[in-house]
Amino acid sequence: MDFKERIYLWEIVKGLWITLRHLVYNLFHQRSMPTLHYPEEQRPMPARYRGRHRLTQRDDGSLKCTACMLCATACPAKCIYIEAQEGLPEGTEKRPQVYNIDMLKCVYCSLCVEACPCDAIRMDTGLMPPPADSREKFIYRIEELTKYPAIKHPNPPFLHRCGKL
Amino acid sequence: MTIEIPYIAAVLKAIAFPVMALNMIPVLVWIERRGSAFIQNRIGPNRANIGSFTFLGLLHPFADAMKFMFKEPFRPENAHPVFYFLAPALVVIPSLMALAVIPIADHVWVQGHEISMSVTELEYGIAYVFAVASIGVLGIAIAGWASNNKYSLLGGIRSTAQMISYELSLGLSVLGVLLIFGTLDLNELARGQGALLWGVLPKWGVFLQPVGFLLFVVACFAEANRLPFDLPEGDSELVAGYHTEYGGFKFSMFFMGEYVSMVTLASLIATLFFGGWQVPWMTTTALDAHLGELGRTLSQIAAFAVKIGFFLWLFIWVRWTLPRFRYDQLMRLGWKVVLPLALVNILVTALVLLLANGF
Amino acid sequence: MPKLTVDGRPVEVEAGQTVMNAAEKLGIEIPRFCYHSKLPVAGNCRMCLVEVEKMPKLTTSCTTPATEGMVVLTKSPKVKEGQKAVLEYLLINHPLDCPVCDKAGECDLQDQYFAFSSTPSRMIDQKVHKPKRIELGPTIKLDQERCVLCTRCVRFLEVYAHDHSLGTVNRGDRAILTVFPGRPLDNIYSLNTVDLCPVGALTSKDFRFKKRVWFLKNADSVCTFCSNQCSTVVQHDEGTIYRILPRENEKVNGPWMCDTGRLEYRFINAEERVKCPMVRRDEGQERTTWREAMEAVGAAFKAAGSRAAGLASPRMTNESLFAFAKLFVETLGSKLAGFVKADAGLVEGAPADDFLIKADKNPNTRGAEEIFAAWGVEVDGARSVLEAAEGGKLAALLVMDQALLERVPNRERWLKALAKVKFVAVASLAENELTRLAHVVLPLASWAEEEGTYTRFDGLVQRSWRAVPPRGEAKDALGLLSQVAVAAGKQALPLVAEAVFKALVAKVRCFGSLTYAAIGKQGAKAGSGAATHKVEIVNLAKDKGAGGAEARTW
Numbered sequence A: 001m002d003f004k005e006r007i008y009l010w011e012i013v014k015g016l017w018i019t020l021r022h023l024v025y026n027l028f029h030q031r032s033m034p035t036l037h038y039p040e041e042q043r044p045m046p047a048r049y050r051g052r053h054r055l056t057q058r059d060d061g062s063l064k065c066t067a068c069m070l071c072a073t074a075c076p077a078k079c080i081y082i083e084a085q086e087g088l089p090e091g092t093e094k095r096p097q098v099y100n101i102d103m104l105k106c107v108y109c110s111l112c113v114e115a116c117p118c119d120a121i122r123m124d125t126g127l128m129p130p131p132a133d134s135r136e137k138f139i140y141r142i143e144e145l146t147k148y149p150a151i152k153h154p155n156p157p158f159l160h161r162c163g164k165l
Numbered sequence B: 001m002t003i004e005i006p007y008i009a010a011v012l013k014a015i016a017f018p019v020m021a022l023n024m025i026p027v028l029v030w031i032e033r034r035g036s037a038f039i040q041n042r043i044g045p046n047r048a049n050i051g052s053f054t055f056l057g058l059l060h061p062f063a064d065a066m067k068f069m070f071k072e073p074f075r076p077e078n079a080h081p082v083f084y085f086l087a088p089a090l091v092v093i094p095s096l097m098a099l100a101v102i103p104i105a106d107h108v109w110v111q112g113h114e115i116s117m118s119v120t121e122l123e124y125g126i127a128y129v130f131a132v133a134s135i136g137v138l139g140i141a142i143a144g145w146a147s148n149n150k151y152s153l154l155g156g157i158r159s160t161a162q163m164i165s166y167e168l169s170l171g172l173s174v175l176g177v178l179l180i181f182g183t184l185d186l187n188e189l190a191r192g193q194g195a196l197l198w199g200v201l202p203k204w205g206v207f208l209q210p211v212g213f214l215l216f217v218v219a220c221f222a223e224a225n226r227l228p229f230d231l232p233e234g235d236s237e238l239v240a241g242y243h244t245e246y247g248g249f250k251f252s253m254f255f256m257g258e259y260v261s262m263v264t265l266a267s268l269i270a271t272l273f274f275g276g277w278q279v280p281w282m283t284t285t286a287l288d289a290h291l292g293e294l295g296r297t298l299s300q301i302a303a304f305a306v307k308i309g310f311f312l313w314l315f316i317w318v319r320w321t322l323p324r325f326r327y328d329q330l331m332r333l334g335w336k337v338v339l340p341l342a343l344v345n346i347l348v349t350a351l352v353l354l355l356a357n358g359f
Numbered sequence C: 001m002p003k004l005t006v007d008g009r010p011v012e013v014e015a016g017q018t019v020m021n022a023a024e025k026l027g028i029e030i031p032r033f034c035y036h037s038k039l040p041v042a043g044n045c046r047m048c049l050v051e052v053e054k055m056p057k058l059t060t061s062c063t064t065p066a067t068e069g070m071v072v073l074t075k076s077p078k079v080k081e082g083q084k085a086v087l088e089y090l091l092i093n094h095p096l097d098c099p100v101c102d103k104a105g106e107c108d109l110q111d112q113y114f115a116f117s118s119t120p121s122r123m124i125d126q127k128v129h130k131p132k133r134i135e136l137g138p139t140i141k142l143d144q145e146r147c148v149l150c151t152r153c154v155r156f157l158e159v160y161a162h163d164h165s166l167g168t169v170n171r172g173d174r175a176i177l178t179v180f181p182g183r184p185l186d187n188i189y190s191l192n193t194v195d196l197c198p199v200g201a202l203t204s205k206d207f208r209f210k211k212r213v214w215f216l217k218n219a220d221s222v223c224t225f226c227s228n229q230c231s232t233v234v235q236h237d238e239g240t241i242y243r244i245l246p247r248e249n250e251k252v253n254g255p256w257m258c259d260t261g262r263l264e265y266r267f268i269n270a271e272e273r274v275k276c277p278m279v280r281r282d283e284g285q286e287r288t289t290w291r292e293a294m295e296a297v298g299a300a301f302k303a304a305g306s307r308a309a310g311l312a313s314p315r316m317t318n319e320s321l322f323a324f325a326k327l328f329v330e331t332l333g334s335k336l337a338g339f340v341k342a343d344a345g346l347v348e349g350a351p352a353d354d355f356l357i358k359a360d361k362n363p364n365t366r367g368a369e370e371i372f373a374a375w376g377v378e379v380d381g382a383r384s385v386l387e388a389a390e391g392g393k394l395a396a397l398l399v400m401d402q403a404l405l406e407r408v409p410n411r412e413r414w415l416k417a418l419a420k421v422k423f424v425a426v427a428s429l430a431e432n433e434l435t436r437l438a439h440v441v442l443p444l445a446s447w448a449e450e451e452g453t454y455t456r457f458d459g460l461v462q463r464s465w466r467a468v469p470p471r472g473e474a475k476d477a478l479g480l481l482s483q484v485a486v487a488a489g490k491q492a493l494p495l496v497a498e499a500v501f502k503a504l505v506a507k508v509r510c511f512g513s514l515t516y517a518a519i520g521k522q523g524a525k526a527g528s529g530a531a532t533h534k535v536e537i538v539n540l541a542k543d544k545g546a547g548g549a550e551a552r553t554w
């Protein structure tokens, strides 16, 4: 540091000049600021966005999940809680009675999706979990996890990858 | 029974001045938020609305005020039952009181009575300001201690040390100006700055005492706990320092205290170093002659407003430009740079005055 | 005594031992399904193939007797080939529903597949399907698809439980394990077959789907449901016990235990347990705080002076019994202490057999006798307490364990006598007739929630580790007794089991010079040569700490 920098005053003036430039420029170019006016303006979701979870269902509406707890085992946040029960005579041997995901703990890593041997859980709703006013409401039960359908992507990810889009 | 004009004027002023100061808070908050947003290439808060009018985000401070008022008055379990509530008042009241002696225009004459344009006019005005302003630190120290939270306590202790260090420099750095003008009365000080220097420059404190001005501004930042000297709050290391445990209206009182003391300090800077209510190159008499008394008063108020407006903006501007000092840097600056410089400044000023006026 | 070499290493085994035994002696691991050291050899899974010099084909090591000069190879390319082939063969029709199979994680088929094969399946035809989820009896469900027909289960029931209900029928890929129609598998030892089953064919209905095994943590413990004191492992997760398995201990139970011992853990998790202290007010009992409850107990015991009495339980650990005797004899200065012993006369018709189950349903009767004798408490102390109560001479009585009335022969007489006592405090796990009669009920920790030792009927002292924290506000017996001492205005008693045990050894002569380290996991008899294993046992105790949480491998 030379003397000029050590005095600091001149540096302060330089700094003030920089911030002033930003201020004035932005005052007259408000449109060009990168901020989005959420929720009116929204960035398009990337095709492989990991949104809130969805438990997939068979054609008859029953859950594909067999309560194997591999997702709960893989989950690094330990936020999946499953209680299993005997399956129906016509269905799989084991099925979930309780399937809770604590969205406050979830880190959206999608390891649960990867772990599932039955393709029973996906994160393809394209939704962010909405805010809630109690911890209870952030624990998504089977009803919440089957409420929203998958989004249909105008440009499916695999087409992106092979350069067709 | 007739009520004397001076009494009516005193009551009116005693109401109007604090109200004006408090009303500046929302505007300042708005400028601070939007200004900082633009400095940082953001848009800033612009959502609060009445119907579809957002007034460029001006409603946010009002929404905040409503929120503060209606929040639960909460006391942490182990906080002190009396001092915890006392602290915010101890911060906001002295900063309002300090405003009392700041003149916003020259005296006016109402039906043969001379009325000052400050709440009260004291011969020792500047001493009063410093005396009252130093009570504020008690509020912060008490808040830190009474919250029974380690971060708050650290914040309180920091603020105590910081205030002691910088109050000294604050007082010493203005001594030069006081020596030159030979008065402690702020109105007299302002009036004294109406003359011209070498026939061109207004005889403002800043031109006579440039070093004193710089030191005073630095000390003001430290006094107001504003960045780069906001160590008592130190969000990144102390959460929110002395007011970590405060919420709702009590928090808003700290908030108000900070902004009111910004107003006080900006007015002080303007009065001491920038001629106070003086319109440059125009004395009261000259203005009276051209605009009449009302026009003169209004233009003086406008001049004063412009001046403190600039310094208020400076407070905000600096906050969004400079990073926080480290604690040791703050202390070193206070004791090893600002204080000696202030002393040297007084010495030199006194010598020069002595030489100029003859022994 | 034939000498042979296995993988180039010489070994000498007793006549009649097999090649498998010889390899085990050397610590060489040979994969197996049907072989079990405690069962007759069947030799039907073919997994244990080894190469023996001068034998034309690979041979099963579990059936081949070790003979002089044999040269055995367990890891030759040929053996590996053979093991792969056997595994592939076993897996041809295996359903591989590991994700929903309770055995996954502790399945021999899984483990051995990864250890010895790891080749992808070449099976392209439809697998043979067999019935699943068959109710074999009250405790067990069978999945015939997963069964590898090792017949371990069949052999166990025949040899140990004298039960011939299981058997295999049909041949080839249609062979299945089954019971006779209309004759369910209902045997007090039935759940041992679940442990034995190398795959997920037999599953315990109690544990089925409750938890994946890899979430479970282990705590070594002792079964407290009869005086046989089987060594056990308590498997738990997040404060809840999920199952209890036998822990191999030659001196006690081998690798077996009875179903009662396995299933009786459920009351520990139960919601109905006494979870906080209760005091009797005008109408019924009310929940209260420990502080208030202990104030009541303290006042009563201070007022009672030497007219205070206590009834211990032979279900308590040696340490708590010692603390109990100390509290009454030394601290409170009352000679009226005792425990209700469940001798044959008292518990008539209690089931017992020649395998594991003993008639005395209390684990620590012998320990209680020894400790009380050392404190000079008369053997028939309980009777004196009863008589004093009947005579209205008791001012305060502390009963440990709510099961008192289940052990006495003449409960009517006891009930009448207890009603005459001015103040009855019961430390208890559950509410029953006795606690309803009490003035203060104190929540007591169960055996899985406290640490301590038990003395088996043959004098073997075994150690049990704490598995889960006490439910609610319950306190372990040591803590509870110490609280009583403090409430009565006396000095607190020590709370750490090991410290109490040291004091106990110093006072009670029949404990010899035992220490926790010497008892270790397998237990030790006072004065027996336990010290020779000391070094090893100390290490174990250090490594595994309070109930080693290590995963149990096959």
Ligand code: SF4
Pocket (backbone or CB within 6 Å): A071, A074, A075, A076, A077, A078, A079, A080, A101, A105, A106, A107, A108, A109, A110, A111, A112, A113
């Ligand atoms: S996304 Fe990750 S953190 Fe969230 S539930 Fe799935 S595995 Fe757990």
Ligand code: SF4
Pocket (backbone or CB within 6 Å): A064, A065, A066, A067, A068, A069, A070, A071, A072, A082, A115, A116, A117, A118, A119, A120, A121
């Ligand atoms: S991994 Fe899939 S099938 Fe298994 S419990 Fe999770 S969601 Fe259900």
Ligand code: SF4
Pocket (backbone or CB within 6 Å): C094, C095, C096, C097, C098, C099, C101, C102, C103, C104, C105, C107, C108, C109, C110, C146, C198, C199, C200, C201
């Ligand atoms: S028995 Fe073993 S291999 Fe077969 S399904 Fe169960 S876990 Fe998988």
Ligand code: SF4
Pocket (backbone or CB within 6 Å): C146, C147, C148, C149, C150, C151, C152, C153, C154, C177, C193, C196, C197, C198, C199, C201, C202
């Ligand atoms: S059920 Fe299990 S133990 Fe019984 S034969 Fe089948 S695989 Fe073997």
Ligand code: FES
Pocket (backbone or CB within 6 Å): C031, C032, C033, C034, C035, C042, C043, C044, C045, C046, C047, C048, C060, C061, C062, C063
């Ligand atoms: S273990 Fe030898 S044949 Fe099964």
